[in-house]
Amino acid sequence: MENRRPLxxxxxxxxxTCPEAVETARQLVKLIADNTAVDVMIAPPFTSLMxxxxxxxxxxxxxxxxNLFWEPEGAYTGEISSAMLVSGGCSYVIIGHSERRxxxxxxxxxxxxxxxxxxxxxLIPVVCVGESEKERESNDTFSVLDKQVAKGLENLALxxxxxxxxxxxxxxxxxxxxxxxSKQAQEIHQYLRSLIEKNFGNNLAxxxxxxxxxxxxxxxxxxxxxxxxxxxxxVGGASLNAETFSKIVNFQI
Ligand code: 13P
Numbered sequence: 001m002e003n004r005r006p007l008x009x010x011x012x013x014x015x016x017t018c019p020e021a022v023e024t025a026r027q028l029v030k031l032i033a034d035n036t037a038v039d040v041m042i043a044p045p046f047t048s049l050m051x052x053x054x055x056x057x058x059x060x061x062x063x064x065x066x067n068l069f070w071e072p073e074g075a076y077t078g079e080i081s082s083a084m085l086v087s088g089g090c091s092y093v094i095i096g097h098s099e100r101r102x103x104x105x106x107x108x109x110x111x112x113x114x115x116x117x118x119x120x121x122x123l124i125p126v127v128c129v130g131e132s133e134k135e136r137e138s139n140d141t142f143s144v145l146d147k148q149v150a151k152g153l154e155n156l157a158l159x160x161x162x163x164x165x166x167x168x169x170x171x172x173x174x175x176x177x178x179x180x181x182s183k184q185a186q187e188i189h190q191y192l193r194s195l196i197e198k199n200f201g202n203n204l205a206x207x208x209x210x211x212x213x214x215x216x217x218x219x220x221x222x223x224x225x226x227x228x229x230x231x232x233x234x235v236g237g238a239s240l241n242a243e244t245f246s247k248i249v250n251f252q253i
Pocket of ligand 1 (some may be wrong): 011097169173174175176177213214215216234235236237238
């Protein structure tokens with residue numbers, strides 16, 4: 001099996017003012033100062049990116065954004081470009097989160113444009129996919145994922161996708177306390193890897209990191225990470241508290 005370095009990522013969503021974000025980042029950097037085992041990323045709101053980037057500089061914590069717009073610049077009030085994120089200290093960007101799909105009209109087409117923009121500026125795209133409860137109940141999980149992967153990654157070359165990260169976030173498990181069982185996560189992660197293999201070949205399928213997201217907590221991370229195709233976690237609620245998140249980062253200790 002390929003040696004994929006785990007990534008534990010925290011999506012802070014629309015939580016924390018600047019001072020709160022800075023304080024949490026400060027605590028986190030201290031708490032995980034000894035971590036060398038996993039990659040760590042936090043994605044605070046846009047307003048906190050610059051100050052948090054100063055705090056995490058030189059630590060094991062990398063910075064990500066929660067969204068971007070695909071145009072490089074222009075009259076697009078309220079939007080943020082990939083170059084702006086890079087200049088704010090980001091190396092990652094979350095794309096196509098289910099909350100953006102649900103509340104802000106994100107589609108597989110906009111996801112595709114955003115991935116292209118991110119790659120152009122060397123941002124690592126963390127592309128979110130996942131089915132809703134209704135889709136799972138009507139046995140549409142695989143066809144939903146087929147479409148999200150096929151359309152989201154349309155017209156991208158293998159060389160574009162070297163850094164691609166996929167986050168499997170079943171919508172029914174986000175913020176609900178209902179985690180997918182490690183067996184359910186493994187089944188889907190394996191399926192996603194097979195989709196990548198079918199579309200882009202064995203090498204990318206073996207190297208692409210697939211994160212699980214949805215009610216990840218200190219007490220379920222270990223079991224999830226034992227699964228051969230789970231390469232890390234995208235954590236929402238439990239990433240907001242530095243101590244709780246540090247326990248997830250340090251799951252091997
Ligand atoms: P929770 O961990 O709060 O369920 O959120 C998951 C998520 O949406 C991460 O992007």
